[in-house]
Amino acid sequence: MSRIGKLPITVPSGVAVEVNANNVVTVKGPKGEMKQAVDPAITLKQEDGKIELVRATEQKRHRAMHGLYRSILNNMVEGVSAGFKKEQELIGVGYRAEAKGQMLELNLGYSHTIMFEIPAEVKVETKTEKGKAPLITLTSHDKQLVGQVAAKIRSLRKPEPYKGKGIRFVGEIVRRKAGKSAGK
Numbered sequence: 001m002s003r004i005g006k007l008p009i010t011v012p013s014g015v016a017v018e019v020n021a022n023n024v025v026t027v028k029g030p031k032g033e034m035k036q037a038v039d040p041a042i043t044l045k046q047e048d049g050k051i052e053l054v055r056a057t058e059q060k061r062h063r064a065m066h067g068l069y070r071s072i073l074n075n076m077v078e079g080v081s082a083g084f085k086k087e088q089e090l091i092g093v094g095y096r097a098e099a100k101g102q103m104l105e106l107n108l109g110y111s112h113t114i115m116f117e118i119p120a121e122v123k124v125e126t127k128t129e130k131g132k133a134p135l136i137t138l139t140s141h142d143k144q145l146v147g148q149v150a151a152k153i154r155s156l157r158k159p160e161p162y163k164g165k166g167i168r169f170v171g172e173i174v175r176r177k178a179g180k181s182a183g184k
Helices: 060-081 143-155
Strands: 016-019 024-029 032-037 042-047 050-055 084-091 096-100 103-107 114-117 123-127 135-140 166-169
Touching (some): 024 060, 032 060, 042 060, 050 060, 096 123, 096 135, 135 143, 143 166
Antiparallel strands (some): 016 024, 042 050, 084 135, 084 166, 096 103, 103 114
């Protein structure tokens, strides 16, 4: 039995979960609404504020889908009730970030500024304090989308190992390398 797949999903108050005939799960909560089509081999049982997923057979594919859909549905329930947040910091001299609506303007040491469009489901905030690295905060009810947007922003200037300059997640540890040794 899948260790992740057999865990029940607790549905907090204020969150409504509906399963229609085509095995499409709709989760509604205070932060938003999400839909996900579930494989027909996985059946959902709803009782007293908990959802359990049951797979049809012990085939390898069904075992894989069991844990996958449990994680996806759990993230949906968590997202519409509490939401997800990713924070990134810009390390480097002259690196700046400014949010203008759903556009993120980045100065990352290139000859031009980068205008990055943020999807409508994601809220972006920037914070710049004197003496601290600029901070980009992404929040949304969709965990996958927040992670994807954060990874795309990070890919614009990955942290380099010699000086540590670049865009990194808050708390991320960048392995540093020694530079060239001078002289003999």
